[in-house]
Amino acid sequence: MVKAVEVRDVWVKYRGSNDYALKGVSAEVSEGEVVAIIGPTGAGKTTLCKVMAGLIPNMGVYDDFRGEARVYGEVTTSKRVGEISKSCAMVMQDYEVQLFRTTVELEVAFGPENLQLEREEIRRRVKWALDLVGLTGLEKRYSFALSGGQKQRLAIASLLSLQPSVLILDEATSDLDPRGKREVYDVMRRLLDEEVIKSLVLVDHRLEKVAEFADRVILLVDGKVAAEGDAKEVLGMVEELRSLGLKPPEVAEICWDMRVRSNSVPVLLDEALRVFPRVKRVRTPEERPAPGDGLAVELEDVWFAYDGQNWVLKGVDFRVHQGEMLALIGQNGSGKTTLAQVIMGILRPKRGRVRIFGRDATAEDVSERAKDVGYIFQNPDYQIFSQTVYEELAYGLRARGLSEAEVDRRVREVAEMMGITRLLNEDPFFLQKGERQRVAVASILALNPRVVILDEPTTGLSPGETRALMNTVLNLNRAGTTVITITHEMWVVAEYCTRTVMMADGRIVLDAPTRVAFSNAELLAQHDIFPPETCELSRRVAGVTLLTPREFLEHVEVG
Amino acid sequence: MTKYILYVEGRSFFHSLDPRAKIAFVVCVFVWSSVFNHPLYTGTVLAAVLAMVLASGVASRLKMFWFGLVSLAVMSLVLWPLFRRGGETVLIQLAGVTFTQESVMYALAVAFRLVAMVLSGLLLLTTSRIEDLELALTKLGMPYSMAFGVSAVFRFIPAMVGDGLTILAAQRARGVNLVKGNVFSRMRNSAAVIVPLFITTMRRFGELPLAIESRGFVPTAKRSYLLDLRFRARDAAFTATVLFLAAFSVYLRLNGYGVVFPHVI
Known part of the structure; x- marks a missing residue:
């Protein structure tokens, strides 16, 4: 398999900080793969993304940078970031900083303009990229007048116009409303299905989404790789994830606690529904006492x-x-x-x-x-x-x-x-x-x-x-x-x-x-x-709506 | 938020000019109003700019600037008679200070001049798309990174205004009162809006260079452009006319026309 991104024993210490943000991290992204990076706040997820996209060490100041990153075999150090984004580009959380042109069309054209492409080719790429993210028809709009979801899709389109094979989404949906989140993930699904991009690197706290998209998961803790492997395997490590303050997929939590297994702990709703045992008894959940009349x-x-x-x-x-x-x-x-x-x-x-x-x-x-x-x-x-x-x-x-x-x-x-x-x-x-x-x-x-x-x-x-x-x-x-x-x-x-x-x-x-x-x-x-997956799971297997994994555990008995 | 982008779509004569021709016009307004210091002359320049503003149909977008423009004029009218001494025709003596007709006329001339200059700049911004302006500046020899900076500022004004309004709401909700109290408490209270706005903006745009370079931008490198500008015959004629008028105004001044005080600007 072709290696799209390789990170070898990378150490990063930001200027003026006390500790290393990454402490000897190695990671790989192969062509055709979706890799998720998960971990608590401050674990080094964004730093690793930036290393992959060549933003580190090429931009910003560091007290120390060791190791190397390669994108399609080429070492990223001392290359221009723009040169690297032609193969591996990163979408950031805050869509506002990624949009700095006035109109939608010019935003997407900015990259190709920098590549000194002919006007016709720029036009072709703008049209292509906007179509992929579903913003056709808004070419002349001011970008600041778009909705959050549209803005983030525009940020994605403006990187797509450089035609990268690897896209990195660093909490790119965190600031969006549910519709915006869905829109961005719909776009990712399309980009992968149509093979517009070959690989995807994801950072998202919503591990349900990670379970749905990722082939492989890297768990970072305190600047080191704490676990790495098949997505199902890592997301099924319910106890470890909980102890790190992460939120495992709810079906995984329920299945783990009730000892429901297929080969491993189910992490997807469909999978859980397939293997879930017959429910013996359901207790009606009591509601919290109603508030006073005032x-x-x-x-x-x-x-x-x-x-x-x-x-x-x-x-x-x-x-x-x-x-x-x-x-x-x-x-x-x-x-x-x-x-x-x-x-x-x-x-x-x-x-x-x-x-x-x-x-x-x-x-x-x-x-x-x-x-x-x-x-x-x-x-x-x-x-x-x-x-x-x-x-x-x-x-x-x-x-x-x-x-x-x-x-x-x-x-x-x-x-x-x-x-x-x-x-x-x-x-x-x-x-x-x-x-x-x-x-x-x-x-x-x-x-x-x-x-x-x-x-x-x-x-x-x-x-x-x-x-x-x-x-x-x-x-x-x-x-x-x-x-x-x-x-x-x-x-x-x-x-x-x-x-x-x-x-x-x-x-x-x-x-x-x-x-x-x-x-x-x-x-x-x-x-x-x-609603959370627990609602759907409880409705399907127990005929009532239960709200949280804990409630599920307390009210459902299986045979 | 669209109101924070000055550009007003339109089909007026001034709208249809190439931005380079419009820039020539602004430069000439600066020349015309600077070479004269007689209110009749600078007043004529101001009248010309105003006429252009009205003809371009952008007056309503400039509503939010009226107060500023009037204040500018009033300030000049109050201050210049105090500082530009001289002249023979005494109008009035107040608390030992003599006001001459000449110094008042000079103040009026400068007031017209300042307003004409600012207004011509606003006319340029309300009738040109920022991106066209950016390209025009590049074609006139400004380094692209500078022209890009100019347009980026305009892009971020709406975001900053939005942040500012939210911050104002957030602080009012915790009892910050911006209109009550003495000067010191007001200053302290305005810090409650300015400091967060500054920090929000810094935090937000700290990552901007990463985003820009990720898109292949190299400050000194050549690049191509999606947009195109065409300097037509009409633009050439317009530019020639205003440049000729600028030269002619210099000629008039050198021959002693249009001045109250001949030895100052």
């Missing part, structure tokens, strides 16, 4: 438009009980964030009423509302601006005019709760993303809001970091805080939220207890939402 948030026929004509919210009626923990789901552009910002008071409805704990808050200013409602934004960098974590947490408290003693007490309390006490004197700028996220969350929770809105809090976090954050939120909720979580991660909804509200096109199209909502697979699929 209403925390009440929206009555709320309409909103940013420009006065295109309605983003179209008559939303929405009630949240005190102490509820609910999920707000739906594709980007469906109105979730707008709805949340109306609740927060950042946006004022054009029509309709907003009540917070019974009082009419429709015309209330956001600073007034902030006493009851806290809003945690997706990107922690959107709010962190102080020089120490302590100052950051104290800011909102001081703005509220609390005494220094009181400020100090609250800061220490919330830092303890979020597990960031040891970071209080650090400069938040230098913390890792997961830690920065905790600082941002803490700075809101310090204000003791009775309602917390989390706007995609887990984007870009690993499953382990996601769980740590959501567990803290769950504890708050148990202590009485009302929680509204906007999220694209259905397993987070299944595990943490008792009620699910789905929005589409400015309206609420589904509002039900999560179990009922996730039973309605057809309606969800119409909106490109796919």
